[in-house]
Amino acid sequence: MTPSRARSHSTTSPAGSRAAAGRTLRGLLLTTYGFSEFGVKAGQAALVAYLAALVMFLLSVAGFFHAWITPRAQPFAPIEAVPDREQINA
Incomplete structure (x- = not known):
């Protein structure tokens, strides 16, 4: 049997097409799993971002509350x- 005839024979047989379909299915499933892992990591990153936004919101509310209760006459950063100093004559 010639190599070209062997190739055509293996692709037309039912066993050859099942093996190719199995490899294709395996590749598709692995690709889907890989992208689902990206989705899991993106979900974790989104959760961290939302928690950081919540912390920043709470800090801004605390800052506004502090600004509201602090008297206006009190300076923010007074010059001390x-x-x-002792004079040194060199």
Whole structure:
């Protein structure tokens, strides 16, 4: 049997087409599983992002509350007096 005839014979036989279909199905299932893992990781990243947004929201609410109860006359970052330094004559 020649190689070309052997190839045509193996692809036309029912066993050959079943093997090819099995390899195709396996490849499709593995690809689907791989992309589902991407989806799981994306879901975890989204959860972390939502939790970080919640923390930032709570911190901003705390900042507004602090700004509301702090008297306006109190400076935010007052300049402190520097103690007199000793003069050095070199």
